[in-house]
Amino acid sequence: MNAPAYNFAYLDEQTKRMIRRAILKAIAIPGYQVPFASREMPMPYGWGTGGVQVTAAILGPQDVLKVIDQGSDDTTNAISIRKFFAKTAGVATTTSTEEATVIQTRHRIPEASLHANQVLVYQVPIPEPLRFLEPRETETRRMHALAEYGLMHVKLYEDIARFGHIATAYAYPVKVNARYVMDPSPTPKFDNPKMDNCPALQLFGAGREKRIYAIPPHTKVVSLDFEDHPFEPYRFNAPCALCGAENSYLDEIVTDDKGSRMFVCSDTDYCEGRQAAGHHGALSAAPYKDKAQGKAREKANG
Amino acid sequence: MADFDTLEADRPLLIADGLSKSYGRIAACRDVSFSLYPGEVLAIVGESGSGKSTLLQLLSGQLAASGGQVSYRMRDGVTRDLAALGEAERRLLFRTDWGFVHQDPAQGLRMAVSAGANVGERLMAVGWNHYGRIRESASDWLTRVEIDVARIDDAPRTYSGGMRQRLQIARNLVTGPRLVFMDEPTGGLDVSVQARLLDLLRNLVAELHLAVVIVTHDLAVARLLSHRVMVMKGGRVIETGLTDQVLDDPREPYTQLLVSSILPP
Numbered sequence: 228m229n230a231p232a233y234n235f236a237y238l239d240e241q242t243k244r245m246i247r248r249a250i251l252k253a254i255a256i257p258g259y260q261v262p263f264a265s266r267e268m269p270m271p272y273g274w275g276t277g278g279v280q281v282t283a284a285i286l287g288p289q290d291v292l293k294v295i296d297q298g299s300d301d302t303t304n305a306i307s308i309r310k311f312f313a314k315t316a317g318v319a320t321t322t323s324t325e326e327a328t329v330i331q332t333r334h335r336i337p338e339a340s341l342h343a344n345q346v347l348v349y350q351v352p353i354p355e356p357l358r359f360l361e362p363r364e365t366e367t368r369r370m371h372a373l374a375e376y377g378l379m380h381v382k383l384y385e386d387i388a389r390f391g392h393i394a395t396a397y398a399y400p401v402k403v404n405a406r407y408v409m410d411p412s413p414t415p416k417f418d419n420p421k422m423d424n425c426p427a428l429q430l431f432g433a434g435r436e437k438r439i440y441a442i443p444p445h446t447k448v449v450s451l452d453f454e455d456h457p458f459e460p461y462r463f464n465a466p467c468a469l470c471g472a473e474n475s476y477l478d479e480i481v482t483d484d485k486g487s488r489m490f491v492c493s494d495t496d497y498c499e500g501r502q503a504a505g506h507h508g509a510l511s512a513a514p515y516k517d518k519a520q521g522k523a524r525e526k527a528n529g
Numbered sequence: 530m531a532d533f534d535t536l537e538a539d540r541p542l543l544i545a546d547g548l549s550k551s552y553g554r555i556a557a558c559r560d561v562s563f564s565l566y567p568g569e570v571l572a573i574v575g576e577s578g579s580g581k582s583t584l585l586q587l588l589s590g591q592l593a594a595s596g597g598q599v600s601y602r603m604r605d606g607v608t609r610d611l612a613a614l615g616e617a618e619r620r621l622l623f624r625t626d627w628g629f630v631h632q633d634p635a636q637g638l639r640m641a642v643s644a645g646a647n648v649g650e651r652l653m654a655v656g657w658n659h660y661g662r663i664r665e666s667a668s669d670w671l672t673r674v675e676i677d678v679a680r681i682d683d684a685p686r687t688y689s690g691g692m693r694q695r696l697q698i699a700r701n702l703v704t705g706p707r708l709v710f711m712d713e714p715t716g717g718l719d720v721s722v723q724a725r726l727l728d729l730l731r732n733l734v735a736e737l738h739l740a741v742v743i744v745t746h747d748l749a750v751a752r753l754l755s756h757r758v759m760v761m762k763g764g765r766v767i768e769t770g771l772t773d774q775v776l777d778d779p780r781e782p783y784t785q786l787l788v789s790s791i792l793p794p
Contacts, residue, residue: 377654453660
């Protein structure tokens with residue numbers, strides 16, 4: 228009865244080996260989408276089945292796992308996946324970007340710069356950057372094979388023609404290692420520059436579409452653009468309301484029905500770290516050091 | 530320079546040699562040979578099922594021939610067998626030096642993206658990376674095919690049939706091709722629109738010194754546009770010659786029938 232109900236990290240060893248082979252191939256050909264035999268996972272498609280399989284395949288007993296969803300460590304998806312691996316692999320989990328060795332992410336790259344001993348695993352819904360312009364899979368594969376990427380610029384052209392600037396704000400196409408055009412998953416384009424020459428390994432898993440791709444450490448990643456409309460990362464023009472950060476990616480939070488809103492760092496670990504270091508923004512509760520929120524709640528309850 | 534031009538014009542651009550295509554026992558196209566010279570317009574006429582469209586697909590390298598070969602004189606002056614070209618080269622040829630005008634514009638256009646992007650796509654595919662210049666070139670071409678530049682940002686699905694066909698032509702001509710294939714370009718258009726389109730095509734072909742292979746069942750189109758005519762029946766070329774000669778003085782019984790089938794207005 229005490230035998231573990233699951234193999235280490237949920238997937239059986241044969242499956243993990245298959246996924247690792249796909250990952251190795253993906254690393255060997257940066258930006259190329261490697262098909263793999265994606266398994267059903269105990270979560271719905273769209274919740275990170277691809278990312279979870281990649282994480283399961285690379286996770287070792289010594290790893291420290293961090294999971295973020297839109298930059299946040301404490302959303303349902305992030306907590307569920309973190310618990311899932313804590314339970315099935317027994318690995319240590321953390322919310323600290325610095326301490327983690329494997330970071331599974333949905334829609335963000337952490338603000339803190341990554342280092343060489345880390346792997347960033349992205350959850351990818353639609354891996355094919357050309358999909359919405361060319362619906363045929365046979366054709367998009369051929370276009371990748373022959374490096375015919377004119378169509379990608381058609382999308383950017385359309386943006387400028389309609390909005391006067393490149394309005395694609397997320398899933399902004401990049402060219403990896405001067406060869407393959409890749410969809411960086413729906414990360415905001417604010418994060419695109421972080422992919423370039425990143426010391427950490429970046430792996431992308433798309434469960435429903437059954438594709439894995441990768442950016443090896445220190446690989447050139449260039450965001451596509453036009454000479455007269457260069458790539459520009461987008462950020463709300465405000466400091467974080469809690470930590471005052473001027474250079475982090477912000478979430479817009481509507482605070483009432485009269486149009487008030489606050490902007491806070493989407494990366495919760497980064498924001499908390501800054502607050503702990505004494506930074507504060509216009510709306511942070513005082514005193515910052517006391518963890519006022521937790522105590523106030525205890526009092527109210529007790 | 531003049532000498533050079535004459536030399537260039539003296540050498541055929543496209544050579545078909547003994548082209549055949551069979552689907553099992555059915556021979557769609559049998560032993561077709563001809564040479565097409567720069568600036569020449571060749572019409573392929575015949576009834577449905579005569580093998581015109583198959584021939585066009587063979588010539589444009591979209592279909593592998595069962596027998597014979599097609600050679601094309603590339604921009605560097607070397608005549609090469611199309612079947613021996615790599616796929617990358619063939620596709621490059623297709624979006625730079627060639628054009629293909631489909632009967633149904635929806636096949637040749639991207640209906641969901643704007644007219645400007647439709648025209649600019651080929652430019653972007655060959656590495657143009659300056660929005661302003663791409664747009665300038667697109668507006669220039671829209672003007673040339675008589676589409677109001679104010680509609681540059683509208684998607685072709687908001688266009689009328691005639692406009693779509695003109696847009697398709699602009700999209701094909703923007704990279705300055707030397708050879709354009711046309712498959713019934715005026716099919717499905719009403720007569721006044723047809724007349725305008727033919728007029729436009731005739732001007733563009735003369736102005737740009739295009740070589741054209743045009744497939745049509747409409748002898749009026751052949752007469753208006755083409756220098757030479759090939760009449761096909763049952764997969765064979767049964768008669769070929771100068772347009773006026775073939776249409777005014779048809780030799781083969783089938784051609785005579787074809788010519789006499791035109792209803793007087």
